Amino acid sequence: MDVEFQHISKHFGSVSALTDVSLTAHSGTIHGIIGENGAGKSTLMKILTGYQSKSSGTILIGGQDVKLDNPRQAARLGIGMLYQEPMDFPPLSVLENFSLGTPERKDQKLRLALLSLATRFGFHLDPDRCVGRLTVGERQQIELLRLIHCKTRILILDEPTTGISPAQKEVLFPALKRLAADGMTILLVSHKLEEVASLCDELTVLRHGRTTHHSAAPFYLPELLTAMFGAIPEQTDKIPKRSTGEPILVLEDVEAAGERLGLQQCNTIVTEGEVIGLAGLDGAGQSTFLRLAAGLTTPIEGTVKLFGENLPRTINASLQAQRLKTSFIPADRLEEALFAEISISDHFSLRRSGNTFWHSTKTSRRLTQEAIAQFSIKGQAEDAAGDLSGGNQQRLLLALLDPQSRLLLLENPTRGLDIRSGQWVWNYLRSELSPETTIIFSSPELDEILYYSDRILVFHDGDIVLDSAILNTSHDVIAAAMMGMQEQ
Amino acid sequence: SDEFIFGLLMVGPSNDHGWSQAHFEAGKEIEKHIPGSRMIYIDKVNPADRPGVTVPFLVDDLVSKGARLIIGNSDDMTDGIREAAMLHPDVKFIHISGDDALNPKSPENLSNLMGKMEYGQMIAGFAAAMTTTTGKIGYLGPLINDETKRLAAACFLGARYAWTSVLKKDPADLSFKVSWIGFWFNIPGVTSDPTQVAKNFFDSGADVVISGIDTTEALIVADQKKKEGAAVAAIPYDFQGSCNAAPNACLGVPYFNWVPGYTHFISKAIADSWKKEWLWLGPEWTDMNNSMTSSIGFQIGKALSGEIQAQLATFVKGLGDGSISLFSGPLNFQDKSVFLKKGEIATDMQIWNLPQLLEGMEGASQ
Amino acid sequence: MKNLSGAKLTERAAFDILLGSILVLGFTALILFITGAPVLAAFQNIWLGAFASTTKMSQVLSVWIPLILCACGLLYTFKVNLWNIGIEGQIIMGAIFAMAALRVPGIESPLLRLFLAFLTSLLGGGIWGLLAGLLKTRGGVHEIFGGLGLNFVAQGFVLWLIFGPWKRPGIASMSGTELLGRELWLSTPPGWRMATAGLIIAISVIIITWLLLEKSHLGLNLRAVGQNPRAALLYRISPENYYLQSISIAGACAGLAGFLQVTAVYHRLIPSISSGYGYLALLVVLLAGYRIMLLPFLALFFASLNVGAVQLPIVLQLDSSLSGVIQGCCVLCALFILGIRQRRRQS
Amino acid sequence: MIGDLSIPVLIASVLTASAPLIIIALGETLTEKSGVINLSLDGVVLFSAMAAFVIARQTDSLLLGFLAGGCAGMFTGLIVGYFSIYLHLTQVAVGFALSLLCRDLAYFLGNPYSRVQGPTLLATKLPFYDSLPNSLQVVLTQPPTVWIALLLIFLFYCFFSFSKAGLSLRSVGENPAASFARGLNPGRIQMTAVLAGAFLVGLGGAAYSLSLKPGWGRPQGAEGIGWIALALVIFGGWHPIRVALGAMLFAFLQVSGIGLQNLFPGVPAQVFQTAPFPLMIFTLVLMHFSTGNTRKQDYSENKTQGFAGKLFLSRAPKALGKNYKQE
């Protein structure tokens, strides 16, 4: 059944996420939708599933105008969506997650359905396991199976491959092609151009909430890039860093709880001036590693030595780490690093608390103005941090960084950033900071790691399975390591 | 003005079928038969019901409304009344159940009034012991102080007299258990729940419960149990009408009649012949239920059988003419120490501040 | 609302207040009507009961003082998103500690003894607050339930003291411990029922609180912790630390209230020494929307309701709890209007 | 023997005393499972107790009395629900204010009826009463509320563990946004849960003024119970059976307080009365440490599956107290 968007617009208060978007996805095809962050992709999809309401425009399903006020109505029409951020119930069991939203009542029937579908797609799921302990990838798998089980005829996938291994892609993509061939309409949202190009029959590019490009396979990538970013972003060339070889972070057979399996038996030495990339499927242990170094989690076994000092096993660990000029920027900025309702300038006074007893609005106001100028943050000093865009939140965090930091811990520093902002961030990190500054960062993008780091640690199920200098390893070796396959 | 306004501070609700209502009704009575007198009152004067409101503040208010005599009806108002008496030397104060007036240093405008309820309690105990078949009597006591110990003891003596001298049974077979709830009425989270206590009494074999508290829980529970088919009864306290709460389960009620006391003081105040007094009034033996003269009465209840009523009458008569005097030796305290030697008869003062419960009674003494 | 002009704001606020009062009065009138009570007379008596004479006004102030003290304390805990329901217990503990200090033998000068009591009451309330804080940070018990538990403990403790070790010679009774010697009563102006010292303490606490919360880093840090504890850690602000600090300060303020209840109002320790002012203060702060500027006035309003309502039983034979009805109603209506406003702004 | 209470008497009074508390606590469990905290319990219990007694007295019908109690509760539930679900106001604030309002409203409206006689729900003899041994007779002669409470425990357990509706309710409590995406209507489900829960709370209140502590008065005797019920829900880890057990434990502490009085004459009665409340609250602390720091172990591992496992696992619904704004 064809899906036809006609002149769709969507405003969030002052923000207009979509303006006059029109496109048609034909049944039996896979229709790709791409665009930089915040282009409006997810919003458009959420409107189709009735999760969000459109401000104006009409949607035609199989030719006739339909009312989509809530997901229930959409589901009745056979529309199902795999959301970008997992929409499930971590505390409930896999089976319960699978059964919610299906009309089916019989537990046994559902169990069988789940298992058979799982085997068909090569997923390994334990129906009684609690979803909270699964990776994002596995959670997306459950969703996908559920949607297929619910006889979805219009399938929407918003960034489905974030947590899915290459191996599973091998299974998933053909399966999708087959589903499409069976007459299903598939809308695929993704940042990964190669994937989209290889999978889709048609492509639509969104930019600032408008359709800027539409084409059918085969696709010409440069063309797409221009449509997405206006101009093809230029690569900045690599600036060599100087490592003094002096050890600053030492983990001695550390064992820690966190993510899924935490970390086991982790031994590493980080020397000053290095830039280290942490690779691995999400939940493999990278963020636990970063938080250990930042003193935010304390090891169950072993010791973490920072600049020669052992971190205590208390909450103060992080305070001490910061005293030792270690800075940590988490991936989820609003959740972990910013105060949504506190103004930008107050963030700066918070930084400076402890210096004086009374806080002077004047000083922090001045600092803020400078920072906003220097980091080109799109916002006013008195704006609440929560109203900033993802990219600008990241800029704010960098502005708040202590410039004297000797160890930088960055969790997925370019998360939610378009290529341009991403490059801006790296330029800042590598040029503005002193070359002795050590940087440890994690990223789901192998290319980012390969390009920016001198050394790589690959995590798999809580173990460091590969530790080598970038120069003497390769994309394939790393990918294999991430899957837990030892290179022979 | 020719109108004489007197203010009444009641510790409980004016409709509690108990202590406070007894005062309230007395006040209404006074309004009737002392011309020109008018009552203004505040009830529930206790920190639980009126957080943050102090007795002096309320007295201020009553005085500002023209009250020239203030009655405080609770032992708990001791300090408040004393303080208020100092703040308003030109206003007369009656404090019920205190003994400030015995203290020479206390202000001249403050007198005390109390009724000799031990007689009422003796009769109550008598009625209970005559009625019980299991020989188990429960006494629902308020907080522990000299007055309440005194009353419980009196009640016990009445019961023991009935058990041994009238029914000629072995004193060992009479169980008289006192359970203190912690205050004159239920304050959740502070006092034991009287309903619960009464239930436990009945559940553990007692078939008559005597209430020493201001409210009628014991009677209500008894009524409930009776409806459920158990042969039980209860004796409320304080107020002549309290049987009405559940007539069928009520053996009778020993009650205060404050009219004589009030009349005494108020007429003195009006006649400007007030002097500081400590008044402890007893029953009118010839007619206990005479509302004008008898300060202590016993209202017979539906549940009390005919012949027991007769025996009760003789008992009362005996008390009246002194042929029966129960606070007389030999009597031992709970801890077996001697209270009265053989032939010795307790003085008012000995009774007024009784140090502990008597031998034969179960329950805490302090 | 940052994009609104000041004039518009005040206009809107005025409208809200009007609407709110109409709702409250309407509801209360309805209640009175149901019970068949004279509506106007009721309101009139409450008013007269609170403001008819200087004595009454001073009585209102003597309620206002503990109320404002607790309310100020609660501002600190609300900043960090703690629901310090344990404030009742903190008042009681302050009172107990004050009493304990006053009972210390061997100290002659009344002034010294009072000062000692003043300090210990701070300590007592503070400790009790700290305990609730520790229950939350270390014991993982939500502060509401930790606080309630501690309230009951304090309640039991004070009863035990009054009926046990500190019982008055002769009989123990609900009327509390023996009266303090006159020299230990905080002096009140002739004809008044309110201690001047109390007023001074209350006002200075308001000022200090304003300075700390609005002008010092403490205020901002508390706010940060309240909004996002995890992030606070990255700004060298230890959330646990500030939870404990704020709730101890709140406890100390409540303790002061306890001190004044003992030395200025009851002149002895009674079982219900806290008089429910803690809970009332929570309402005041909610109604004020956590804004310190409004606190004194709203506290005065609530206090006058409390005092005025005593007239209801005397004059109209109504239960004085009508004041509580009005107070609770005010808060709900305020919340209601707030909710409607937010709703408007979204759509 | 606790003090002077024989075991059967003790069991009997524990059952009687715990019945209303169980009903109230289960009601709150239902509400909280859907992600809404109804903090107004303490006032609502009194309010519904008052309503129940007044109506029962006026109409001289116990049934109408209980119904009135339930409806009174439901009405307050409507306020909590509307304010938190549709106006997105802080649930705790609304609940607290409402709690005090309801309490005073109850005292005010109930004033004319304080300490007057009204109909009371009596304990009923079982059909085969006389064939029972004496001790059992004592234990099993109970007012209907007890049997209702016990039945409710069972029903709740089945509802949450096995029914589809129960699953939907839980899902809303865990992640409303997701259940909306699955085609459920979180707002409506939460509202239903709040109303139903409040209705039960109202019934519990009625059970106080019509059966356990017959009559109305200030104080009535149900004061503080609402707070305990709220604590019980946490204590019970949002699991109906454990909540009920908690309620019985509380009743036991309260009842034995009376018995203990004679064991320790030195200790004033008042202390025994306050004891159960803190004891209740502080078992929460023990719970916390026994189940291990909840902040660390986030989700149940396979071992905690199955009845016993679930019984000892305690975790708050993820979205508890957070208002869900539909986009």
Ligand SMILES: Nc1ncnc2c1ncn2[C@@H]1O[C@H](COP(=O)(O)OP(=O)(O)OP(=O)(O)O)[C@@H](O)[C@H]1O
């Ligand atoms: N709930 C919301 N409130 C306000 N603005 C929103 C909301 N959701 C989305 N937006 C804005 O709408 C625009 C489109 O967002 P959307 O999530 O559709 O982008 P996207 O293309 O999915 O980006 P990404 O690639 O990061 O997923 C962005 O500017 C975003 O800030």
Ligand SMILES: Nc1ncnc2c1ncn2[C@@H]1O[C@H](COP(=O)(O)OP(=O)(O)OP(=O)(O)O)[C@@H](O)[C@H]1O
């Ligand atoms: N919840 C919100 N409330 C108010 N304004 C918002 C909100 N979310 C986003 N905005 C505004 O919408 C605009 C776009 O925000 P958004 O987060 O979509 O940026 P973006 O397109 O994702 O850019 P980035 O790639 O940096 O994330 C920004 O100006 C931001 O201020």
Ligand SMILES: [Mg+2]
């Ligand atoms: Mg998106």
Ligand SMILES: [Mg+2]
């Ligand atoms: Mg974005």
